[in-house]
Amino acid sequence: MQDKSISQAVIGRLPRYYRYLGDLKDEGVERISSKELSILMKVTASQIRQDFNNFGGFGQQGYGYNVSYLYEEIGKILGLNEDHHLIIIGAGNLGRALTNYSNFGNRGFIFEGIFDKSSELIGKKVGLLTVKPMEELEAFIEEHSIDIVVIAIPKTGAVSVADRVVKCGIKAIWNFAHVDLLVPPDVVVENVHLSDSLMKLSYMLTVR
Amino acid sequence: MQDKSISQAVIGRLPRYYRYLGDLKDEGVERISSKELSILMKVTASQIRQDFNNFGGFGQQGYGYNVSYLYEEIGKILGLNEDHHLIIIGAGNLGRALTNYSNFGNRGFIFEGIFDKSSELIGKKVGLLTVKPMEELEAFIEEHSIDIVVIAIPKTGAVSVADRVVKCGIKAIWNFAHVDLLVPPDVVVENVHLSDSLMKLSYMLTVR
DNA sequence: TAGATTGTTAATCGATTAACAATC
DNA sequence: TAGATTGTTAATCGATTAACAATC
Numbered sequence: 001m002q003d004k005s006i007s008q009a010v011i012g013r014l015p016r017y018y019r020y021l022g023d024l025k026d027e028g029v030e031r032i033s034s035k036e037l038s039i040l041m042k043v044t045a046s047q048i049r050q051d052f053n054n055f056g057g058f059g060q061q062g063y064g065y066n067v068s069y070l071y072e073e074i075g076k077i078l079g080l081n082e083d084h085h086l087i088i089i090g091a092g093n094l095g096r097a098l099t100n101y102s103n104f105g106n107r108g109f110i111f112e113g114i115f116d117k118s119s120e121l122i123g124k125k126v127g128l129l130t131v132k133p134m135e136e137l138e139a140f141i142e143e144h145s146i147d148i149v150v151i152a153i154p155k156t157g158a159v160s161v162a163d164r165v166v167k168c169g170i171k172a173i174w175n176f177a178h179v180d181l182l183v184p185p186d187v188v189v190e191n192v193h194l195s196d197s198l199m200k201l202s203y204m205l206t207v208r
Numbered sequence: 209m210q211d212k213s214i215s216q217a218v219i220g221r222l223p224r225y226y227r228y229l230g231d232l233k234d235e236g237v238e239r240i241s242s243k244e245l246s247i248l249m250k251v252t253a254s255q256i257r258q259d260f261n262n263f264g265g266f267g268q269q270g271y272g273y274n275v276s277y278l279y280e281e282i283g284k285i286l287g288l289n290e291d292h293h294l295i296i297i298g299a300g301n302l303g304r305a306l307t308n309y310s311n312f313g314n315r316g317f318i319f320e321g322i323f324d325k326s327s328e329l330i331g332k333k334v335g336l337l338t339v340k341p342m343e344e345l346e347a348f349i350e351e352h353s354i355d356i357v358v359i360a361i362p363k364t365g366a367v368s369v370a371d372r373v374v375k376c377g378i379k380a381i382w383n384f385a386h387v388d389l390l391v392p393p394d395v396v397v398e399n400v401h402l403s404d405s406l407m408k409l410s411y412m413l414t415v416r
Numbered sequence: 417t418a419g420a421t422t423g424t425t426a427a428t429c430g431a432t433t434a435a436c437a438a439t440c
Numbered sequence: 441t442a443g444a445t446t447g448t449t450a451a452t453c454g455a456t457t458a459a460c461a462a463t464c
């Protein structure tokens with residue numbers, strides 16, 4: 001599907017394209033030119049064409065892009081054509097919020113389990129799931145073919161949990177703990193550092 | 209404190225510097241060179257020095273940087289020396305999770321109120337706060353000198369809520385809704401698009 | 417002072433934008 | 441066909457890295 005190393009800048013823009021194309025599709029728009037899309041998304045038409053051409057030509061000269069087709073193709077590039085099986089480590093507020101984020105399910109992200117070390121939480125229901133003890137982690141990953149682990153615990157425990165799941169063969173971690181995880185080069189980590197994000201906002205507010 | 213337009217790339221790195229410096233400070237480290245910090249953070253020493261010099265010289269030739277001093281200065285740049293007063297719109301799972309994220313409080317981010325349109329949630333307790341009806345929004349912002357609004361509602365309502373708070377003079381929005389908000393140029397929006405983040409992870413997993 | 421390390425200029429690299437030939 | 445718009449090459453811009461003189 002894709003060739004040699006697409007830049008992070010391009011990858012970071014794909015989900016936004018996907019969202020706009022999904023909206024257009026829902027509105028019944030059949031075709032769109034890079035120029036029209038550029039106005040809608042407030043980027044240059046040049047960038048749009050360059051980005052898409054990283055993955056081969058999706059358009060047609062003189063016509064533009066077919067919205068449905070482009071939407072599907074970008075979905076495939078993002079790996080949304082196949083299901084992903086996730087577990088969440090940490091049944092605190094954040095872990096529970098993520099579990100109930102049902103939208104993810106529509107896109108093939110299926111939450112299979114939630115774990116916590118606290119005996120007060122183990123056995124409690126979170127949406128459709130029941131909080132399991134950390135001892136069962138490895139067996140569960142194996143048994144349910146988990147491919148993405150969500151880390152939603154404080155940073156003190158995050159590093160050792162990451163080590164544990166990497167040892168089980170997990171190759172993708174969605175990390176909400178405020179720490180940089182050290183993983184082998186074949187494991188990918190996507191960080192969501194909420195306090196970093198809030199600090200950036202604070203900076204921008206301060207400068208103005 | 210800072211001069212003409214620092215690039216987004218630099219701003220995005222500041223919170224990470226701040227975190228590492230805080231950790232070093234806690235460990236009792238007094239001084240650090242750009243070289244040592246570069247090894248720790250896995251970036252180039254050149255980048256570290258260039259980044260810091262956007263804000264004036266914080267170091268000393270032949271010595272390096274004083275950890276405590278640098279930590280404080282970056283904190284000031286990020287606006288963490290003054291309190292920020294926030295409200296959360298949306299008392300769903302995410303809104304409740306953010307409210308209880310007590311860490312933010314330590315850094316001067318004070319959650320003053322939480323709002324929801326659902327009559328089932330109004331009046332309920334979320335941490336120390338009580339969920340208020342949307343009708344009270346404008347008066348509350350005024351009365352409590354709110355400077356940051358957190359949007360944690362589905363995208364359908366997000367755009368109109370953003371309009372309302374902008375009309376009240378709000379200049380900073382932390383947006384968790386999966387939509388691009390259209391605001392005047394003097395209003396800053398920091399987006400946290402969780403599903404975009406998860407799609408990036410899916411992409412990286414697919415490519416390997 | 418000599419050694420170390422910053423601050424800063426210059427070189428390189430990569431990403432974005434512009435331009436236009438190819439082609440539907 | 442003529443007009444429109446892509447795919448792609450070339451030009452520009454900005455960010456990162458390297459180098460080194462300044463200086464503690």
